[in-house]
């Protein structure tokens with residue numbers, strides 16, 4: 001975990017570690033993260049835990065969990081409650097035994113989202129906001145007068161801290177939780193809103209595809225044991241809003257600043273230079289890439305096809321397609337599903353494989369694979385002029401062709417003269433002025449003058 005702010009005044013007495021007492025209510029209590037929290041609370045000696053969700057006791061794994069924790073001194077009650085329903089929550093709160101009053105609320109209920117911004121409509125927003133934001137509001141309204149409540153924890157998300165592609169409603173719902181925590185603190189009520197980065201192992205962001213997606217963007221999945229420790233620390237320190245994430249700072253900022261600067265991230269760390277980002281992505285120096293070798297061995301016509309195919313293959317792999325057919329040459333990247341994060345990933349991979357210094361806005365400036373291939377091909381041609389490999393390849397080609405040349409003596413003389421001129425030009429790098437003068441002489445000269453000049457300068461071959 002990184003970038004925790006340094007306290008301005010040193011705190012010499014460590015706070016007493018937070019401990020659960022009385023009854024703990026966990027909304028979304030049959031979900032993945034709640035299961036980790038329940039296990040931890042039971043080992044911390046929580047006397048009574050109520051787990052609620054719409055599925056309640058019928059949710060998978062609830063039996064296993066209660067059996068697993070059977071030997072501990074914790075009573076676990078699993079019950080049905082739609083947290084977006086005010087009456088259902090009120091009825092549930094009425095069942096809490098007076099000898100084990102409600103002291104801790106952990107609101108984890110919520111649903112995941114993966115919807116493009118332009119497809120957001122009111123029913124969708126409502127579905128995402130209800131369990132999280134409305135549920136949190138109900139918990140706040142129905143418990144704010146309960147004097148025993150000393151911990152009010154809201155499970156927010158990194159989407160509320162830095163935003164998330166296809167998570168417009170989800171980001172809003174989580175931002176509501178952060179704002180509610182501030183509101184409660186301002187009124188002297190307990191509140192801790194934790195914006196989590198993805199957890200590993202289980203939960204709404206833990207399948208292989210999601211884990212790979214987040215890791216590529218610089219968010220390493222949080223090991224549950226470490227995440228639970230961080231939660232404990234936040235409760236002990238009475239944090240109001242906190243983001244808990246394991247960030248790879250070489251990758252993360254670039255993904256979020258592809259199209260615009262991020263004042264939030266600018267304060268945390270500078271974005272890596274493109275070449276550095278490319279090396280991070282590929283794990284190898286750009287100049288040694290296989291693509292560079294393939295291009296060096298090809299004609300300009302072949303190079304165009306190779307670059308296009310390379311772009312299509314890389315784009316398909318980033319988007320999770322099995323075949324390049326899913327990436328037609330003339331279809332805009334944005335229509336194919338590229339967003340600013342995947343755009344940076346494509347940029348990084350292409351920078352790595354071509355050795356070129358490419359802008360993060362690459363696919364916005366060159367919006368289709370074909371246009372991007374044209375651009376990269378031009379850039380690579382410019383690079384080629386100065387490359388040793390390219391020059392030696394050309395010499396090899398000359399060597400092979402000249403060996404079998406069938407020319408008469410006069411032609412041989414002319415060609416030899418030309419070769420000697422080329423050699424002199426190549427060796428004579430320090431004598432710009434003389435060479436320019438020789439060039440202007442040559443430009444004005446007739447064929448006979450040139451042969452005379454060759455004889456004068458180099459003798460007859």
Ligand SMILES: NC(=O)c1ccc[n+]([C@@H]2O[C@H](COP(=O)([O-])OP(=O)(O)OC[C@H]3O[C@@H](n4cnc5c(N)ncnc54)[C@H](OP(=O)(O)O)[C@@H]3O)[C@@H](O)[C@H]2O)c1
Nearest residue numbers: 028031032033053054055083109110131196198199203204
């Ligand atoms: N997993 C992560 O990596 C991650 C990262 C950042 C933030 N978070 C947040 O952490 C929380 C838990 O995530 P998770 O991965 O454990 O998700 P999960 O396994 O899908 O659990 C979510 C739980 O919420 C319950 N729920 C949904 N709507 C409800 C409603 N109206 N009333 C009551 N319960 C409801 C679901 O059960 P029913 O469908 O049976 O109601 C489910 O048990 C979520 O709020 C999520 O946004 C998770």
